[in-house]
Amino acid sequence: MDFSYSEVQLMLQDSVQKFVQKSYDHDTRSKIVESEDGFSKENWQLFAELGWLAVPFTEEDGGLGGSAVDLIVMMEEFGKANLVEPFTATAVLSGGLIAKLADGERKSQLLEQLVTGNLQLACAYAEPGSRFNLSKVTTSAKTDGDEVIINGSKIAVLNASNADQILVVARESGAETDEEGISIFMVAANADGVSISAFTNFDGKKSSEVNFANVKVSASNRLGAAGQAHAALQKIVDRATVGVSAEAVGALESLLQKTVEYSKTRKQFGTVIGTFQALQHRMADMFIECQLARSIVVMAAMQLDSSASELEQTKSVSAAKSRVGKAIRHVSQEAIQIHGGIGMTDELDVGHLFKRVTAIDIMFGNADYHTERFAAL
């Protein structure tokens, strides 16, 4: 048994830490969030050069190996810095689906563009009525000769406003919640009939509602076999779920550390508030939550990298997301409370970490949803 990081993982961790230290302080991040694109293209290019964009992919696909543990090592560091660049949307989710479903020349071309930083992607899966159920798909795809016509509305599409291509989850056959009949199509973001209404989420990420009105694409834009995409989608979303859970672990550690530091400097009643036992115990509880969250995320990542059954892997993912969700509520609320009024301000990074983990709690299903999924499996 050995929970230590490999040399490659340590290098990866070190490379993110160095980048953050040098070029990603809170003020820089705020400027990036306020910019038109909502992320830094310069940073994105740098991520490509540092090899980060290749982390989610196997060597066969031109990546660095694609292990889930590599992914969480990196994403934890992203979480500590509250990184806003669209790594999950482009590389983990959309890139993951391409790696899983596309083949031949197209696959290698797209992934090559992606890992070199020359392709932005978005994955449109959620719908107004789907909540967290991936197989609830009402967006339709009707075959018309060599073409497919797509109609429907998607919500919470991360990075759509910057994407070159959108991967659209659509139904070709079956009833509303059937797993059978779901396909994924690549649609150019500027195709006729695609309308994107973009906004910034409360965690600073760019997101959109995307409407597809009689959007025509070639049938060859379908990734994988007709109606058979659900399993791949579920698998990639599970992987992304573990990724963002690791991001949350990083953000929570950051919140804990900032809270402890603040309690050592903030004076009230003639002493620093960190000397009050009532607060000390609460920070000890925050620490425990962070440790449990980290442990269960490591567990889930190791399961994904193992030969465990699909069922075991899925259960591990839901266990992790559910438990991390609980830690998110506890640690982030306590961080604000112990900071007091100053923690409520837009100026301080603490509030932005609080908002980021709140968004992560929702992403790919909140704690209640994953507890139910765990119980049902």
Next chain:
Amino acid sequence: MDADFTAEDLSFQEDVRTFLENEFPEEYRSKIDANKRLSKEEIVNWQKILFAKGWAAPSWPEKYGGTGWSQIQKHIFATEMGLIGAPEPVPFGMKMVAPIIMAYGSDEQKARFLPDILESNVWWCQGYSEPNAGSDLASLKTSAVRDGDHFIVNGAKTWNTYGQYADWIFCLVRTDNTVKKQEGISFLLIDMNTPGVTLRPIYLLDGHAEVNEVFFDDVKVPVENLIGEENKGWTYAKVLLTHERTNISGVPRGKRRLRALKRIAAETDDGFGNNMLENHTFRNRVADIEIELKALEYAELRTLASISTGKAPGPESSILKIVGTELAQRIDEIFVDLAGYLCLPFVPEQFEDGFQGDPVGPGNSAAYALTYFNNRKASIYGGSNEIQRNIICKAVLGL
């Protein structure tokens, strides 16, 4: 033992209901239901409607234009207001500075300030907290130095709610540096238009600047604006802090929000062919909150009954503040959980009048996350919940 209202109280309740049904403007009601903020003008207008009815100041004695209601009647009024979502009077004038002026102000000060508070002609704000004096309020440093007929005030106050609307501010200032910190504090009223008073908005997590920093730079304040005696301000302020802690449980508001929650849950798809109200996990969590709310309601009624027999409100108000705020925060959380993806968009403008954007989901879901963020303040302000627990430890448990 019974928890019944008398026949007179029931008929009073009926009067209040009828009045609110007819007089609380429909337009305001729909704004509140849609999670929009009322403007300053609308809040003042509503206060003036209450004033016209003679109900502007339920907590004031009759001789100053108060209602002369019993504790039970005040409770009924606050409950009916909360159930319909009508805003409480802006507390800074009506509930905070007015009682101090009544108790410790001169006759001139009473005549000068109270009528305008009662009629909502003047908006007050609070100058207590400072960057380095939060829970430890008595360590405040803003100084007032006597110079002939004036005090010269220098320093900074923070967490000043709606200072941007305010005409006057009541402040705790340090007038003596040589004594124990509680003994060198005075209570001063300052016209916000005095040269040297400046405001810096503080943006909170919901993107709104409802609080400010207020800076005083050689601000000349006439001596006649001092309340009571110099260096007695802390004693007066302690009284005010107890006022701040009454009516804080928020039970009626909690009931109103739970009603809305259930209505919206019934319109929200769970993704599996049912609505969220049919989802067991969700339903149980709603039930947990309802049960807690019931316990809080009866804790409040017991406190009320005890005050009605003439007992002073004691540390019970700390229980109501702690449980009330933490329960409200649980309701904020469950709204976020209900909305899921729909509450992710950050649209601070949606709270403002005239915002024309589409509501993002049922019941304007995007408001829920911002409310969740904003209301983390509730366990911090008004004497943080840690301070309230200290009060229980000291005053009740004798620790």
